[in-house]
Amino acid sequence: xxxxxxxxxxxxxxxxxxxxxxxxVLYNDDVNTFDYVISTLINICKHTMEQAxxxxxxxxxxxxxxxxxxxxxxxxxxxxxxxxxxxxxxxx
Numbered sequence: 001x002x003x004x005x006x007x008x009x010x011x012x013x014x015x016x017x018x019x020x021x022x023x024x025v026l027y028n029d030d031v032n033t034f035d036y037v038i039s040t041l042i043n044i045c046k047h048t049m050e051q052a053x054x055x056x057x058x059x060x061x062x063x064x065x066x067x068x069x070x071x072x073x074x075x076x077x078x079x080x081x082x083x084x085x086x087x088x089x090x091x092x
Contacts, residue, residue: 021071022069022070022071022075022091022092023066023068023069023075023091023092024045024066024067024068024069024075024078024079024082024089024090024091025064025065025066025067025089025090025091025092026041026055026059026064026065026066026067026082026087026088026089027059027063027064027088027089027090028059028060028062028063028064028088029087029088031086032086032087034056034060037052037055037056037059037087038052038053038056039052040082040085040087041055041056041067044078044081044082044085045067045068045078045082047067055067067089072091075091076091079091
C-alpha cells in the first residue's frame with residue numbers, strides 16, 4: 001500500500017517530468033545566414049548571444065539542434081514564430 005505522502009511525491013515528479021518532455025528542434029537550411037539565425041534565436045527563444053551562436057553552429061554542422069525545451073503549451077507559440085521567421089523547426 002502506498003502512503004498518501006508517497007502518492008503526492010509521485011504525482012509531483014510525474015508532473016515535472018511531463019512538463020518538460022518536449023523540445024523545439026531547429027533544422028539546417030540553405031537559405032538563412034548565420035547572423036539571421038542567431039538574431040532570430042535571441043529574439044524569439046530568448047537565447048544569449050553565446051547560446052544562439054552555439055546552436056547555429058550545431059545546426060550547420062549536425063543538421064539539427066534542440067533550441068528550447070518545455071511544455072507543449074509553452075513551445076507551440078515559439079515554434080510558430082520560428083516558422084513564420086522562415087526557419088525550419090518542429091516540436092518533438
